[in-house]
Each structure stands twice: as structure tokens, then as C-alpha cells.
Amino acid sequence: MARAPAWDGLIKAAEKMILVTGAGGFVGTSLVCELARRRIPHRGVTRRGKNPFVIPNIDGQTDWTAALEGVDVIVHLASRAHSDGTAPLDEVQAQRNDVDAALNLARQAARSGVKRFVFISSIKVNGEATTAGQPFTAADRPDPQNSYAQAKLDSELGLFALSRDTGLEVTVIRPPLVYGPGVKANFGTMMQWIDRGIPMPLGAVNNKRSFVYVGNLVDLIIVAAEHSGAAGEVFTVSDGEDMSTTELYRRLARALGRQCWVMPVPTSLLKLGATMLGRRDVANRLIDSLQVDCSKTREILGWVPRIDVDDGLQRTARSFQQAELALDPIARSA
Template sequence: MILVTGATGFVGQALMRDLASRGMAYRGASRRQGTGHVVVGDMTGDTDWSAALAGTEIVIHLAARTHVLNETATDPLAAYRAVNVDATLNLARQAARAGVRQFVFLSSVKVNGERTLPGHPFRESDPPRPEDGYGISKREAEDGLLALAGETGMAVTVLRPPLVYGPGVKANFASLVRLSTTGLPLPFGAVRNERSLVYVGNLTDAIIRVLDQPAAAGQVFLVADAERPSIGALVTEIAAAAGKPARQFSVPPSWISAALKFWGRGAMAERLLGSLTVDTGKIHSLLGWTPPSSLQDGLRATLGSEPPA
């Protein structure tokens, strides 16, 4: 039996559909009643996971405190640590005591950092350089889980994805889809950045690939699509997937950045214009994994025009 935490989330729902399509036995865990999953309440360092862990052999831990756009916590890092570190390690300790043989943790590329130089993608061997509370908490959870694996013998596998997209995606990628499908001319023709991202179907395929793989024990894997589009190329691909024209003109990236910063959108400037790429050679060499869907397939599925089989 596989336990999936964060069962009502974007990745959780996609993963359970993928597990079901392969005939794999699983149960979901969520915070709320009425979801059809095992209810565990709020995730804390004291949450009782005994009911969810009964008969469980593998835990896939997706639940997390993710980015909060309008942060209200007095101490955001402490708020991230409470869920992403304390609650995660509490679950892992209970899982080890319950005889769970593998614990798969969905981390984030933000453990590596926020940007890469051209031709220098992130690799698992790079020193971690998280810059925000979310990335810091994910790194601390990784460290704690790998230490626990050494103490208990439970196999721990960590996956670090970049931005995840797919049907039902929200937040920044949904905004980019809306912008790309307006038909309005956009100023990205001169931007030559590269961004790694991962279609949710590719991510769930990678998660399933690591299950019960001896070579995956104690490993950290970066997972992404094969393509690394520039923002302009991504806009063009999104428009094409929607059957819309892509109209772009060239503005120096420094001008775009200056304009966004003037309007208080400095973080958006980095996401649109900066590069963040990852090297997925490790998961390919150790486990033979390659993304089954292309960027074009993933975007068509996201926009509902042609879901991958």
C-alpha cells in the first residue's frame, strides 16, 4: 500500500490518477473531512499518522507549506519549518516505526538556488544555496530525512522539481497562460534566457519510477522536462497549444527588468528574464528515466486541447 500525502493538491491528484491507471494500491491523506481520504488534520510535529500508516509500505510525501503570496506570518521561516521540517520528520519517524520501507519526499529546485548561468545547469552535487524560507525549509527537511534513513534503515528518496505545470495549474503559470493567449504583442523577442520546468505527468512518472528501486535509496534527483525554453519560446508554445497567434517584439531585457522593478515587480522580472535550468542526467543514468511527454504535449494537456495518453 502506498500512502500519498497532500492528496487534494495539484500534484497529489495527478499522482493518484497515475497510480490508479497502473493498478497500484494507494490511499490518500488530507487535512479535511469529506475528501474521501484518510483525515489527519493539520500537519504539525505532533500529528498522529497511525491510521494513515496502517498497512503502508511506501510513503510519498507531497504535502507542504508552499509559497504564500500575501504572507501574514510574523516569522515566515518558522511557519515554513513547522510544516515542511517538523511535520515532515514527525511523519517519517512514525513511518519508520510502522515498518514503511521507502519514503519519497517531494522537495524543490529552490534548495539549489534561484538562478543559473548559461551552460551551467543545477546538479544534485552542487552546494545547496536556498534563498527564501521555503527553500531553506525544504533543504532542512532533506537533511533530516537522509539522517533518519541512516538511523532507521528506511529508504529515503528526494525529488527536486522546478516549476510544475499541467491541467489545473494556478498561480504564476496560470497568469503566463492568460498573458500568452491574449493575442496581444509581448516584448520578449530579445530575451535569451532558459527555464527548466516539468509537466505534472512527467513528475508523477518520475515519482513512480523511483518506487522500490534499490538504486534510488538515499538519493536526491532533479526532475524536469527535456526542453529548456526561453520565456519567448514558452509564450510561443503556449499560444500554439491554445491555437492562438503569438505576437512578440524585441525590447532589451534590461528595459523590461527596469520597468517591472519600477512597478514593484522585481521578483517577476527574475522569473521572466532570468535563467534556471537543471541537469537530469543522474536520474537517467541511475534509473533510466526520461520524461515521457514533451513540452508541447504537456502544454496541450494543460490547455485541454490534447491530453497525453
């Protein structure tokens, strides 16, 4: 039976101060905008800019005293990929730094009287792929396949251990691929290919993957920041509609108002070619299935996605086109 609530929780959340780390990132920017729209008191921490709370280096030694003053809830989104502005760290060490940073913040939060720590993890903690009819759930045994996923799991375990020792409430959210206005990485690359009319060899891909629109993820984060049932729990999240990579490509092309060009290349050949180019990981993300079961999230939090897939893709496409037009207004209008 679903527990009541999302709206009651949001009303109470307006009385609390929420600290958002990684406030200048893709998800963080959307979160602070939504908190402002709902008039929920919040404080964003960024690594650069004119924000009053700029912390260039977030690590295991960061002093959070000033930022934590008066804070009731922390949403931890920040992650670290470099030792400074120029020198990349070893990947494993970079992920280790993320673990140290999360636990350092949580320890100081507990001492400062913060009530809840919402940690944004990743569905990759569960693994890299699912088999037909067996989506990942929050109760599955973790199976991280790389240092990024292992670091997320180590952070989760460390936070729950600290929660048992201090009473700090910990809530973990594991999203799959997040898309929305301003998205970069592989999703942004796909939009560029579609926009330029580049054919994609995806016509024979019949997988199923879960995605989450950034607005839906942000909505869940705000609910999880207050809902009494969220304490001590791990939640998965998605838009509630799974798609094959081919279907995503076609629906995204429609949202962009572009022709959809796909070639039915056998997936075995795609994986072989990607392996020869040293990009097997990219091929796996395009070809393998990765589905998420969000029934626990619905049952405990009463949460359902507010924005459907087509609406989310339309918003994402509009943002992409506006950005492209700003970069090259003459070419786009020709």
C-alpha cells in the first residue's frame, strides 16, 4: 500500500534548508532551479563562479562548517574527476576521492545536526546490463563492473555505516542515464548525429533500456529529502517507459524535427567493430538492455514521474536546438 504523501512532504520541505553539492552540474542546476521555483530554502555549493558557497576542491579534507550552518538536508551530487583544473587523476584514485569526499561531508553533517543525507548514486551499482524480464531493483545484490560503480557502492556502504553510528538519516537514489536540457556525453552526441543527418547502424537493436528525465529525477530528490519513509532506503528511478536504442533514436529524431536514418546492421557486427576500435563499452550501452524496476519507489514514496518520455525528449530537443542556434545562427537559418 502506497504511503501518502508526496504533496504533504513537499509542503514540509518548504520549512527546511537544503544544501546541494554539485549545484553547477547538469542535475544540480535543474535541482536548484526547481527548489527556487517551489520556494524551498536551499544553498548551492559550486566549484567556481560568484556563488557565496564556492568550494574549488571537494575532497576528504574539505571544511564544510560555513556551508552547513542552519542546514537540515544535504543532497550530494558533486563528484570529482581531476586533482586540479588541469591534471587528470588516475581513474581509481579519482573515484576513491569521491568516496572520501562524501563520507567527510556526512561526518561533518552529523556533527552539525543535519537530519538527512540524500546521496545520488547510480544504477551501475547493480551492474551494466539486465536480461529479459529481470529488471534491476533496489534490493538486488550489487554487481559493480568498474571503478565508478564501485566508488558509488563504497560511498553507499560508508554512508549507511555512518548512519548507524550517528543517527544521520541516509537515502540513496540510483538513476539510470539522465537526459534533459543541457545534457552532454553520449546523449548529446546522439542529438548532434541526428541533427547532422548522420546514419546510425541501429536498425537491428531490439534491447530495452530505462532512462530518466532530469525533471523527474529532481522531483524524486525533493520528495526523498523530506518523506519520512525515505530514511535508510535505496530507491531506483526511471520515466516508467523503457525503449530500445532504435526507438529512442527515432523518437529523438521526431522531437528534433529531423529525418531518422538507421541501418539494420547485426548487433554482433556492431560489437565486433567496436571491440576492434577499443570502444566495446560504448557498443554495450547501445546494444545491451538495462531496465529498472521502480515499484519500491512508488510504494514507499507514492512517487510517479510527472513528465512523460515524449514531453521530456521535446524539452531536451528544444534546448539543444536553441544552443546550436546561439552557436551558429547563420548556418542554422540557412
